[in-house]
Amino acid sequence: MISRQLLNIVMLVEIGLLVLAVCLFFAHGLWLFFYERRLARLTEAARDSLAHLATRGTVNVEEIEALRRLPHDVQVIAFLEISRHLSGSGKERLSFVALQVGVVDRARKLCESRSWARRLRGARILSRLDVVDPLVQRLLSDPHPAVRAQAAEWAAAQPSVAVISAMLALLADPATQARFAVQNALLRMGSVVAGPLATFLERNSGRAAEAGLRVAESLAGPTFGQAGLRLSRTADIGVRIAAAKLLGAVGDAAGAERLIELLDDSDSSVRAAAAQGLGRMQHWKAASLLAHRLRDSAWRVRRAAGLALRSIGAPGVLFLRRALKEDDAFAADMAQQVLDLPAAAASV
Amino acid sequence: MSGVLQTGVSQILLKGQFVVLLYFLAVNGWYLILLLSSLLELRRHMLLIADESRHLLLSSTLSPTISILAPAYNEEATIDASLRALLALQYPNLEVIVVSDGSKDRTVQVLVERFDLVPVKTIYEQRIKTKPVRSLYRSSTYPSLVVVDKDNGGKADALNVGLSFARGELVCAMDADTLIEADGLQRMIRPFLYGTDVVATGGTIRVVNGSEVKFGRVVKTSVPTNLLAGVQVVEYLRAFLFGRLGWNRLGGNIIISGAFGLFQRDAVVNAGGYLHDTVGEDMELVLRLKRLSYERGGPGTIAFVPDPVAWTEVPESAKVLGRQRDRWHRGLADVLWRHRRMLFNPRYGVTGLFVFPYYAFVELLAPVIEAAGLIALALGLATGAVDWTFAGLFYLTAYGLGTALTAFTLILEDLSFHRYETFRDRTLLFWWALVENLGYRQMTVYWRLRGLWKFLRGKKDWGSMERKGFHPLTVS
Known part of the structure; x- marks a missing residue:
């Protein structure tokens, strides 16, 4: 039989482990209790000083000294917490104080x-404090995708030519997370990105172009028209889809012509x-062609055509009503469903 | 005669003890590996999310659209609160599809009245064959809400109908009574943004019994004082934080809770959707997606997010709990049997060589081994082949090991999310961890054996789940 001695040893080890686990579990609870109370008290004090700074706009030496005396983790919590509610000059003042207190220097060291x-x-x-620093820009080429993504988030508030160009290069990033962060940051930069992005789209294709087209669609400026037209002729289906959506968002005459071809x-x-x-640009001249697409063999096309006709307004609705009497049951049914939709749902 | 019997039993026990010991060591060794793996994975996860600002995702129009598929059957009393909680989830591109699975009560009427629904022509793209759809509704006030009324066909069929209506690139399958954390979807979508190979993600489901719920959200977490619910809190924590998280790092998760999971829509549709003729449809789908990723290529990572993202009510009566566990074990047996060719098959990589054997020999056969051990022990004691002191020591060793593992899981929770903060909760959690092995565990062995027996006899019924309701009641 399995020796009792062995069982005794195993049991002793287990008892030791259990006692250790109990001690750790309750000790951690106790530590958390006191730590969180202390943290709440200190954070409250730091929050007060920083709130004064944000409202008064002046820097008080005593307050900076008081902030400096706080534990580092409390400083970071307080600065990051208040940074969410500030922008413009308020944020600049906050960054200045963070620099004085030493938060920025420590963050820089962390970046290295x-x-x-x-x-x-x-x-x-550094992102949350909007600190302009070449160190973070360098992290745009970091080997870890989460760091690249974070650097891209930082870049959203630093729309310099160099940063935009580095960000555009990252549109081809193999990591989804980094690519998504870059797209998002470019979008937040706003119209300043339009020119460089249009040039980028005119020169690129494939995954990078597809990612760029999604940003361009959301920015929807006339500058993207030419790039949209060019990319709508590529062999890559994903790119053609994104280009069609962009042309719809831009809404110019050349784009409308091309969209009609893409039908x-x-x-x-x-x-x-x-x-x-075509629905998005409310191109009523295309209504008859869209009505024809109610007979398309693919459900998604019939559905998109129906919704497009509904968004066009009166001329589109007229075509939908006519389609109700169609011989083609698919077209008639789709027309009926789209006409039945409440206004809120029809615009989705 | 009794001497012959005693010698016979003694011989069998003597020969069998090494098998039992080896099994015991292998299982617990594997548990230890899982625990270490969970620890590393949790550390990595906590580093990734420290000071993270998810509101960027919330405000981005570029976020992938998620379609929530919410099957409902006779949910007249709770559907209003549940649906409002879903519509208020913090995610920018969200669509909610409620599928009434042939409800016999006023579920659909309640929805029509309270969400300004209007009937629309019932046509749709049938991506998966299902029971007929009776009617389709859209809301005048909630543009992203779709309500489908269909013939009764079970949860799998309702989810398949939802898949046909889903517009989103990602679909979220859930139970109608699951309470999702307001930012649960933002947490769950992370793996899809972090990796290119992710086909599905699951998150930690916690027990809501004992906690306070308002407007479909858990506002105050407490450990229940009810024995069965309390023990299940500990059991859920262990299953999610130690089991599933551990497999995450080892590359082999094959379970996503049916209560809340996020999937790539096209991958699920291409795989044929949920199967109707199994009681383990959620695990079956995940294992099928995994298998197909090896056979056809394409995304195959099943990621697990340790964040507590959803809450579920667990049974507080032994009868209902027994039915649930019996069904879960039947489901496990059925799914493993269906995909048996993956067992030890190198074509299926880590899944075939490690994960599948683990589920087959540890999860599925555990009750058989445990029951055999108990019977052998009883026989040994009756015939005097095993002495009482030895039996007691052996039981205490096994009990101690189980409790130590659970205790370390509690520490993992405490170091990461520490949702149970008060001294009372901590004491209760530890108490339930100690009590779990004294009777409850043996009951689950019986229920799981019953499930296995029913599987062998080909029974596929679901049984009913009686719910006590959240505290305070959310019924409006």
């Missing part, structure tokens, strides 16, 4: 660390995107 987690934390602090594309998703684009 060999550990990705520390670099990420450093980049997060006959070999791929159903592209045809649907073209119909959606």
